[in-house]
Amino acid sequence: MTQTDRTPVLSLRDVHKSFGPVEVLHGVDLDLHAGEVLALIGENGAGKSTAMKCLAGYQAPTSGEVRVDGTPVRFSSLHDGELAGIVLIHQEFNLAEQLTVEQNVFLGRELRRGPLLDRAEMRRRTADYLARVKCDVDPGARVASLSNSQKQMVEIAKALGRDARVLVMDEPTAVLTRREADILFEQVDALRAEGTAVLFTSHKLGEVKQIADRVAVMRDGEVVRTGDAARMSEDEMATAMVGRDVSDLYPAKPGLAADAPILLRVEGLDVPGQAHGIDLQLRAGEILGLAGLVGSGRTEAMEGLCGLRPARARRIEIGGEEVRIRKPADALDKGLVYLTEDRKLKGLLLGKGMRENLTLASLARYGTFIDRDAEDVALTEAIREFDIRAGRRDALVGNLSGGNQQKLLLAKVMQSGPRILIVDEPTRGIDIGTKQQIYAYLRRLAAEGYGIVLVSSEMQEIIGLSDRVLVMRQGRIAGEVTGEAIGEDAIVRHAMGVAARVEAA
Amino acid sequence: MTSTTEGAPTRGWKLPPMGVLGPILALIALIVLGAAMNPSFLAYANITNVLARSAFIGIIAVGMTFVITAGGLDLSVGSMAAFIAGLMILVMNAALPTLGVGVPIILLGMAVALVAGLLAGLLNGFLITTLGIEAFIVTLGTMGIYRSLVTWLADGGTLSLDFGLRTFYRPVYFDGILGVSWPIIVFALVVIAGEVLMGRMRFGRHCAATGSNEQVAHYSNVDVNRTRLATYAMLGVLVGVATIMYVPRLGSASASTGVLWELEAIAAVIIGGTVLKGGFGRVWGTVIGVLILSLIDNILNLTDLVSPYLNGAIQGVIIILAVILQRESRAKD
Amino acid sequence: MSYLRTFLAGATALTVATGAFAQDTTVIGVSIPAATHGWAGGMNYHAQEAIDRLEEVYPELDFVLSTASDPGAQVNDIEDMVATRNISALVVLPFESEPLTAPVQSVADSGVWVTVVDRGLSQEGIEDLYVAGDNPGFGRVSGEYMAEMMPDGGNIVVLRGIPTAIDNERVEGFQEAIEGSGIEIIGMEHGNWNRDDSFNVMQDFLSRHDQIDAVWASDDDMAVGVLAAIEASGRDDIQFVLGGAGMKEMVQRVMDGDTMIPADVTYPPSMIATAIEMTAVGLTSSAPVSGTFTIGSVLITPENAEQYYFPDSPF
Known part of the structure; x- marks a missing residue:
């Protein structure tokens, strides 16, 4: 990739952006060249999203220039950006849920024959775009019925339909499985070969190395480092992002005492259609990883265990005592809590403040007549303990960054005073600094005698944190990996169903 | 507690002053206007009249606030009130030969109203939560059912309480303690209880959580269906309470009783600042909304400002204005 | 699909058959607003009462009564009466004058006797008989x-x-x-x-x-x-x-x-009974009943009150 002597397709020059009195971008320079993939990385709050929005014409810079092909431009609307061939794909999808895939792809630029819609042609082209992203979705399907990853693919198909010169993607792989991410990257490769400039953000440094040509690292509203992806190690990237050494991302595993009591024992848990015959036990002080591909029934099994969806079990013991869990309140009573993987749709009320969210699941503790002073004390406590950084104490939760939302969610589930914690994707879509804090917190809980089940799709997280790993495959426990044996290879074999064959061979 | 969050303007959530003040200012403006137009507006008798007649819709609207906050809707309350009133009158007339005129028969009538209201509310709630049918459709259906049931009970005419009974029962609407009539006292009690329930108790929080995001509520140990069911049942009981106050006033019920009460109640709730799609509700705002609606009528009757043909238009304009006042302030902040 | 079609065919055959059997009876349709307030309730009562009485007096007459809660529903009712009951006469108390004028006119044009009650249609000369309140x-x-x-x-x-x-x-x-x-x-x-x-x-x-x-x-x-x-x-x-x-x-x-x-x-809801009765007489005898028949409003005083008191009426 030789881009030195060419004019960038799109660039930012000394861009400042303020919201009210607060400046969030302090003079950002960024170049994007045709046929190049640029990864923009940084912690939450570093200014990545704002920089991208300035690039795509969503927001106008307070000062500085946006240049297209070297010429300064002022986008007065998003539409101008699209006319210039710049397409931005949001992290929260920009799709009309009740319309079909085809209607979404052509939304706002419907093809017509005379006064009537040319539905046949639109359908044909949509099918074509979908085929290019290897997305097996009927163009007539309603978007609401699609999975997150399918929606992501539809967004990209939509961008293809707009003949984008510049494609800007905000964390495109956050909701994708590994396989789907690979398909996305193939597509990015193809676009790059056609000369499209691609900019994306990601928290997964592995994929940044895999797909990006160049990396720009942002911290505190400035670009602190740019360079060729090939010449930057993941450690270097992380260090540049955080501004300090993060090689100790995962806390040390102290090892489990042999006589640690069993906190949770599950025998024969069935969640109809999702998980079958799940057996597991969890000791005090243990972090048990629950790995497996997306769709292997991990989340469903844990939700079933906690009474969040219909399930049956032969026997469940908590602290040596048999319990029955029919509804979430039963689990809570026994000190078993579940931290959902979907903090925005299932975890937090985005339109409410932090206080209401913090205490919602454990209101009974605050008396028949809710003691607001006690709630405030609890919030102060949570903000301190979990290092929640909100501009204001009464900020709407929807306005917090992902990392701070996740910390609040964690504080919320801890409110009910659990002994056993099931955390599902506890660090999805949050920055590396916050990840480190959450890992340390979970390890500290374990050290204090809590039992923790960690459900995660991030292999490194499972490996780095778990004392023991159960791997699920097609709704069943496919295998167990302990101690030194915990590694990507062993886990993947179980997850893919090849372990037995390998062992037999 | 330092930096702002990424990309987000430093908007945060300030208490929207106009969102809170809007309805109150509108109410004060109406009161000033009324007082300027006619000196008898502020007379004790007129104030009592307006408050007492607001009580029916007001009591119902308090219940409606909970239903709407929890993300529901109930279109059947007006018909339900007519039906309960008719039922109450029939039962009391039928019991007259055995019980005679006295306190027991009044208590019987009240019990009938409360139980009928509870059952009607539970029926709505059951159909909506357990069978999962849209609240709009369910209550549109029961609205028609109760309306025709009362027409049928009255044989197309009017059900009238026995004259002697009515004379005995009458003080429940017209008398009171220390010059405050019963409907006003009951209305005030319902409002206070509602405000505490909404703002200070678990149930209110659970309603708001259910209305703003059912999934989050479910994952937060809130029994979503039970919360919803409870809001409808509570509204039904309050319709019963309102009917207990209504029957002694005219001692009759017919197919035209309670027509459009549901829309007035819903309008009052929304004017008061409760969000129609659920998730946020305030009982005191609903009270303001009810008073605004009653005062408009009262002022128009007390003055010759506009042609009576335009009364509806004036009401409509004020309702929309009251809501715009709140909206604009929210957008600005 | 084919089941449905068979069923429809059968149903049609049945209707035709009953129509043939019922040929010797004359059907009078009565369309009035529903009992949504006191006066209308009384009017409904009197209509039903008149129909019961006349069906006994004239065995060859058959009545269809329908009540509508808005003008649109009333138009539908009238169309249904013409289409499925083959009425020979229509007694209608229009919900509103304007919307009912054209539909009633087309009924009259098809040769059906039309009696209008209380509210006149917005065009004159459509009805055979007009029983009007004053x-x-x-x-x-x-x-x-x-x-x-x-x-x-x-x-x-x-x-x-x-x-x-x-x-x-x-x-x-x-x-x-x-x-x-x-x-x-x-x-x-x-x-x-x-x-x-x-x-x-x-x-x-x-x-x-x-x-x-x-x-x-x-x-x-x-x-x-x-x-x-x-x-x-x-x-x-x-x-x-x-x-x-x-x-x-x-x-x-x-x-x-x-x-x-x-x-x-008085503004007697019983005017509907008068209209139905006059229509029945017109159909079964050669007595001249067409034209306009106004029912005047009368002052009720303690002296004459007894003759206007109907204890069984709901109104």
């Missing part, structure tokens, strides 16, 4: 009575019905009748022929005016609300309340010599 007369009789009762004049308030042509005709008739009598209308608002609305309006009239000599409630349902408001206020300046329509409770009070309700003015 709205200006209703207002006039009321006004004349007021003038007679208050020879020295006085202040009155007026409660009007739902804003319609009927209401306007009544109020105009009333105003003409009191002209020059010294009676002054100091307040006039719509009580919508509704007890609760009229209660509120009357309360506000009482707040606003210190001296009210009499009330023209213009309707007996509204008179109920007015009386309750006066009673609650404890005021004794109001000498009497004049309602209208002939509700049985009010007729009874007139009979009993109640000073607050000294009289009532």
